[in-house]
Amino acid sequence: MTEVLRNRLREERDSKGWTQAELAARVGVSRKTINTVENRVFTPSATLAIKLAEALGVSVERLFWIER
Amino acid sequence: MHDLHDVEVAERMGRARSRLFFILAMVFFAGQSLYFTSSPLTRDSHARVGAWLILVILILMLLATGGFLLRGRNVRDLLNDETSRLNRLASQALGFWVTIITALVVYVESIFDPLTLNEGIHVIVTLGVGAALISFAVRERRAHRID
Numbered sequence: 001m002t003e004v005l006r007n008r009l010r011e012e013r014d015s016k017g018w019t020q021a022e023l024a025a026r027v028g029v030s031r032k033t034i035n036t037v038e039n040r041v042f043t044p045s046a047t048l049a050i051k052l053a054e055a056l057g058v059s060v061e062r063l064f065w066i067e068r
Numbered sequence: 069m070h071d072l073h074d075v076e077v078a079e080r081m082g083r084a085r086s087r088l089f090f091i092l093a094m095v096f097f098a099g100q101s102l103y104f105t106s107s108p109l110t111r112d113s114h115a116r117v118g119a120w121l122i123l124v125i126l127i128l129m130l131l132a133t134g135g136f137l138l139r140g141r142n143v144r145d146l147l148n149d150e151t152s153r154l155n156r157l158a159s160q161a162l163g164f165w166v167t168i169i170t171a172l173v174v175y176v177e178s179i180f181d182p183l184t185l186n187e188g189i190h191v192i193v194t195l196g197v198g199a200a201l202i203s204f205a206v207r208e209r210r211a212h213r214i215d
Contacts, residue, residue, distance in 0.1 A: 021072060021075045021076060021079070022072060024070075024075045024146075025070045025071065025072045025074070025075045026070075028070050028145070028146070028149075029146065029149040029150065029151075030075065030078050030079065030082060030146045030147065030149050030151070030152070031075055031078075031079050032079070032082060032151055032152075032208075032211045032212050033149050033150055033151045035211070035212075035214055036151050036211050036214060039214050041211065041214055042150070042151050042154070042211070044150065045150060048150055
């Protein structure tokens with residue numbers, strides 16, 4: 001069975017009115033990392049997932065989920 | 069939290085780094101083709117071997133650190149964040165496999181058409197290091213371009 005990690009990073013970021021660079025600055029990563037996570041090219045570490053959720057003020061489970 | 073300015077600087081430097089690594093790989097390959105087309109009597113002069121060794125060590129240090137020459141800790145941290153570290157590890161792994169496979173091919177080839185030790189090392193190191201460098205440059209460029 002294929003498992004795919006999905007996320008609603010872009011939607012949550014857009015709802016705050018932040019650019020990728022602004023979110024990147026808040027989390028302490030490059031814009032490229034935000035971009036690749038949003039486009040599901042890169043699977044973030046647990047540490048980064050938690051930092052992203054904290055920065056956006058949502059739970060990790062709301063931001064990321066596994067699609068089976 | 070980082071400064072937005074640092075993120076923007078890291079973005080520009082990251083794109084520049086991927087271009088620079090690609091150009092460096094082309095220069096490295098071009099240098100090696102000159103090595104193999106020059107006379108066997110002069111190709112292993114001290115100056116040439118010294119220049120080649122310096123270039124190889126420089127590339128290896130760039131591949132190991134992601135850019136040890138970069139100034140500013142904040143920008144350097146952003147440039148070498150999770151995606152870049154992963155891209156670097158994947159490129160190093162590719163370089164390892166290319167090196168081993170090239171070494172095996174050179175070994176078999178030398179049974180039929182003997183190579184000198186220097187020639188063999190040049191082929192193995194050039195392909196291994198060059199593949200890792202190109203792989204990192206391509207992965208980084210791709211990561212910057214996705215939208």
